[in-house]
Amino acid sequence: MKQIFWGKLILSSLIMMLHFPSFADQGKTTYQTCSACHGEQGQGNSALNAPSLAGQFDWYLQTQIEHFASDLRANDPRDTHGKMMVPFAKQLSDPEQTKQLLSYINSFEAVSVKGTIKGDLKNGSRYYQAKCGACHGGEAQGNPTFKAPKLAGQDPQYLLRQIANYQQGIRGTHQDDKYGRQMAMMANAVSDKELQDIVFFISEQQ
Ligand code: HEC
Ligand code: HEC
Structure with missing residues (x-):
């Protein structure tokens, strides 16, 4: 293989x-x-x-x-x-x-990668809107104004790994990486429990 x-x-x-x-x-x-x-x-x-x-x-x-x-x-x-x-x-x-x-x-058709993540949709929606939506958009569609990528449709395991990377100083530390550093600050303002629900909410968006 x-x-x-x-x-x-x-x-x-x-x-x-x-x-x-x-x-x-x-x-x-x-x-x-x-x-x-x-x-x-x-x-x-x-x-x-x-x-x-x-x-x-x-x-x-x-x-x-x-x-x-x-x-x-x-x-x-x-x-x-x-x-x-x-x-x-x-x-x-x-x-x-x-x-x-x-x-x-x-030219590729947008995809929706369905993972196996489970969580509380209501809490996820609430936490997401409070902590992420202002930049990534209400439906996780992304927002060019804030240089925030689309998250909807992305592999939930990939999203969780990236947030962990930001939290652990693996991504978003270089001084020229302005937006990565910004995102690292946001990643540190969220608990593991909130994160699980937030990523579940994102995985339910188109
Ligand atoms: C202040 C605006 C802002 C907020 C609030 C914010 N983000 Fe971000 N996020 C960004 C930007 C800008 C990037 C792109 C960073 C880069 O270029 O590395 C990003 C990148 C990401 C990535 C990497 C995506 C990829 O394709 O690699 C993930 C995952 C993510 N954000 C999740 C979240 C979650 C979850 C929250 C809420 C807890 C959140 N973000 C809150 C601005 C924000
Ligand atoms: C050997 C496998 C492999 C090949 C070949 C490869 N990639 Fe990747 N790519 C990855 C992996 C793994 C990641 C995720 C890295 C991480 O977890 O931070 C990635 C991440 C990315 C990202 C970041 C996405 C995001 O949401 O932040 C982009 C953009 C990308 N690749 C584009 C390309 C392009 C364009 C090519 C061809 C020129 C390519 N890749 C070839 C494995 C590969």
Whole structure:
């Protein structure tokens, strides 16, 4: 299974290096490398800890790729999952290529990754609106004004891991990571019990 996976990855990297000439296909070609983990349609892959990309704002995806590439994210040795992303972000050094890639990802249908998380919906809604909604939107749809990504539809395990990362100083510590630092402060203002209910509420949004 693992061998097939890495085989696919190497093969798709080779395809990417060939650089098919057609301009319109370039984003799709580049995405072949990403699809090994993030899925053909950007739906993510829980078993590989890879979040969904489909339905996410392109400016947010772009910032995260830049942050992985410049060590603003996944700079902590404990961030084993984030470190998986770094070499792929570093490969995207051509802005035009990244633009094509993001526009291809943008064409994916938004997904809703259903996890197995359970919680109290009423409490979750209350805590969410009080502590998260002002930035991430009433239905966790995200808000460009505050640079807050969409959370609805994202893998609940991924969301929980990111919040834990912010709490433990694994993400959002670099001094140039203004928004990550902001989010880390918010993550520290929520208890584990509240968090369980909040993420359950988010997982019930479209
Ligand atoms: C080997 C598997 C793998 C490959 C290949 C891969 N990624 Fe990732 N990616 C991950 C993992 C795992 C994470 C989650 C890291 C974490 O937990 O912080 C991630 C996270 C991301 C994020 C952050 C999403 C968010 O909500 O913050 C973006 C954006 C991303 N990847 C884009 C890409 C793109 C574009 C490519 C192709 C150029 C790619 N990835 C290739 C494994 C991979
Ligand atoms: C002051 C505005 C603000 C508030 C309040 C806030 N966030 Fe955030 N959040 C952000 C921003 C901005 C980011 C992007 C940070 C970055 O670039 O790393 C973010 C990122 C995240 C991420 C990472 C998403 C991903 O795809 O990797 C999660 C998960 C998250 N927030 C959950 C929450 C939860 C849960 C709450 C409530 C307890 C909350 N946020 C409150 C602004 C906020």
